[in-house]
Amino acid sequence: MSNKKNITTDEFALLAFKSxxxxxxFHMLSNWSISSSTSCNWLGVTCDERHGRVRALNLGNMDLKGTISPQLGNLSFLVDLHLNGNSFHGELPHELLQLKRLKLLNLSYNSFVGEIPSRIGTIPHVISQLGRLRILDVRNNKLSGTIPSTISDMSSLEEIHLSNNTLSGMIYSHRYNTKIIC
Structure with a gap:
């Protein structure tokens, strides 16, 4: 019974995002509805087979326009988030910091503004709360603020893409296998 509640939580989060x-x-999200099959069969959604929870959301390059719903932070099993190459705008919701399992965050080629919430700060010091994050890609947006020096302390990060924003600061890589593109 509790597994059904979790699936409902994921469906609610996805439908709030769709709204x-x-x-x-191109009506890419036309099958995203409660009346259709489980959210695991919705376009761009991949679920964990063991738990039936949303593991990946890949909506890259679909010409979608809108903002990012704070409810996206309720996808507690999310590992990969690809929203790149769309026309998303506005500020990034701080609820994205709730995605503790997140390994890949690709928000590149959109029109996000403001800082990556210090709440993600500009790239705030609290981004270290995303302890499993391997790839951070926010290039080609309209983000501003200071890059925290603590970002280089995140041992999980393998790639950081920050170019074509108005970010300031320096990143020092203590790891030789971290790819940094500013």
Missing amino acids: SITLDP
Whole structure:
């Protein structure tokens, strides 16, 4: 019974995200509805077979326009989030910091503004709360603020892409296998 509640939580989070999308010109999310099959069969959604929870959300390059719903932070099993190459705008919700299992965050080629919430700060010091994050890609947005020096202390990070924003600061890599593109 509790597993059904978890699936409902994921479906609610995805539907709240869909409701924040103002333009879906190719009707990519047309099968995202409670009346259709489980959310694990929705376009761009991949679920963990063991728990039936949303593991990946890949909506890259779908010409979607809108904002990011704070409810996306309720996808507690999310590992990969790809929203790159769309027309998402506005500020990033601090609820993204709740995604403790997140390994890949690709928000590149959108129109996000402001700081990556210090709440993700600009890339705030609290980004270290995403302890499993391997890839951070926020290039080609309109983000501003200071890059925290603590980002180089995140042992899980393998790639950081920050170019074409108005970020300031330096990143020092203590690891030789970290790819940094600023």
